[in-house]
Amino acid sequence: MIQAFRRLLVTALILFTVVPTIHATQESAQNSQEAESEQEMPIDVIGKVQDHHYLDVAGYHLYLPRILLVEGEWYVYSNTESAIESGEFTEKAGALVPADGRTMTMDFSITSHLMYFWFGVVLTLWLTIAMARKYKKGAGRKTEPQGWFQNLFEITFVFVRDDIAKTNIPEDKYEKFVPYLFAVFVAITFMNLFGLLPWGVTATADITVTGILAAFTFFLTQWNGSKDHWEHVFVFPGVPPLMRVILTPIEILGLFTKPLALAVRLFANMLSGKIMIICILGLIFIFTEFFGTIFGAGSSILVVPLTVALYVLKAFVGVLQAYIFTLLSAVFIGMAAEEHDHHEEGVEAHA
Known part of the structure; x- marks a missing residue:
C-alpha cells in the first residue's frame, strides 16, 4: 500500500x-x-521579463x-x-x-527561463561535488578550510543545517532533509542573482519555475508526513465527528495553500524587482524619446545611481527570498514530520 x-x-x-x-x-x-x-515603444518592459525561445548573449540572440x-x-x-x-x-x-x-x-x-533554471541547478551540483571532493581529501575535515570559496561554502552549509533545518525539523529527522534544503537555498540564490547580470534572466520571475520548486517541497512534505500529521488532516483526535466534516476540507485545502504561497511569494518578489529596475533605467530612454537627447542624458545623473542602489537592494532581496523559501520549506516539513505525544497532552490537560 x-x-x-x-x-x-x-x-x-x-x-x-x-x-x-x-x-x-x-x-x-x-x-x-x-x-x-x-x-x-522606447522600452519594452513586458518583453524584458517574458520567457523567450532564445538567449541574449552580448546583445545577440542565441536561438534555442x-x-x-x-x-x-x-x-x-x-x-x-x-x-x-x-x-x-x-x-x-x-x-x-x-x-x-x-x-x-x-x-x-527549450526556453530562456528553463535554461537559467538549469544553469542554477547545474552550478549548484558542480559547487557541491567540487567541495565534497575537497572534504574527502581532508581539506576542511582534517585541516582548516582552504580559501575564501570553501569557507563561504562551509558557512552557508552550516547555516542551512543549524539555523534552518535543525531549528524547524525534529532532531532525529532533520539530517536527511539538509541536502535538499541546502540545494534549494543555493539554486534559488543563483537563479535570483542571474537576473542582475547583463542580458541575464531571472528564472524565478516565472510562476512555472517557482511552482515546480514549491511542488518538490509539497511532495517531500507529504511523503515524510508522520502518522500524527495525517491523523490531524483526516481524523482529528478528540474532535467531535460533526466538526470533522468542517475541519477536514479546510485541512486538505491547507495542504495545497502552503506550497501555493511559497510559489507566489517568490515569483511576485522577483518579478516586481526585475520590472522596477527596468522601469527606472528605462526613464532615460523615455525622456530621450519625448524631450530629446540632452534631457535624456541629463536624467542619467539621477537615474543611474538610483538603478545601482536598486541593484544592491535586489541582490539582498534575492538572497533573502531564497532564505525565506528554504525556511518555510523546513517549517512545513517539520510540521508534517513531527510526532505528538497525545497521552502526555491529555494528562496535562486533565491536570
Whole structure:
C-alpha cells in the first residue's frame, strides 16, 4: 500500500513538472507575438521579463531548439525559423501550429527561463561535488578550510543545517532533509542573482519555475508526513465527528495553500524587482524619446545611481527570498514530520 502510494506521488510530481512548463511555453510565445505586433515603444518592459525561445548573449540572440510532439510524432528543429521554413509548422498568435491542421500534443521546446533554471541547478551540483571532493581529501575535515570559496561554502552549509533545518525539523529527522534544503537555498540564490547580470534572466520571475520548486517541497512534505500529521488532516483526535466534516476540507485545502504561497511569494518578489529596475533605467530612454537627447542624458545623473542602489537592494532581496523559501520549506516539513505525544497532552490537560 505504501509503495503504491509513493508511486502515485512520483507520477503526480512528473505531471506537475511537465504540464505547467508546456502551457507556460505556449502562453509566453503567444504573449511575445502580441508584444511584437504593438507599436514600438522606447522600452519594452513586458518583453524584458517574458520567457523567450532564445538567449541574449552580448546583445545577440542565441536561438534555442524547438521540440514538438504532434499526435505521437516528434519534430526537432534548431530554432523557430527552421521549423517554419520546413513547411511542417506555421506561426499563429506567437505559437507554432502544425501546417496540416493536426493537433499539437505537447511543446517541449527549450526556453530562456528553463535554461537559467538549469544553469542554477547545474552550478549548484558542480559547487557541491567540487567541495565534497575537497572534504574527502581532508581539506576542511582534517585541516582548516582552504580559501575564501570553501569557507563561504562551509558557512552557508552550516547555516542551512543549524539555523534552518535543525531549528524547524525534529532532531532525529532533520539530517536527511539538509541536502535538499541546502540545494534549494543555493539554486534559488543563483537563479535570483542571474537576473542582475547583463542580458541575464531571472528564472524565478516565472510562476512555472517557482511552482515546480514549491511542488518538490509539497511532495517531500507529504511523503515524510508522520502518522500524527495525517491523523490531524483526516481524523482529528478528540474532535467531535460533526466538526470533522468542517475541519477536514479546510485541512486538505491547507495542504495545497502552503506550497501555493511559497510559489507566489517568490515569483511576485522577483518579478516586481526585475520590472522596477527596468522601469527606472528605462526613464532615460523615455525622456530621450519625448524631450530629446540632452534631457535624456541629463536624467542619467539621477537615474543611474538610483538603478545601482536598486541593484544592491535586489541582490539582498534575492538572497533573502531564497532564505525565506528554504525556511518555510523546513517549517512545513517539520510540521508534517513531527510526532505528538497525545497521552502526555491529555494528562496535562486533565491536570
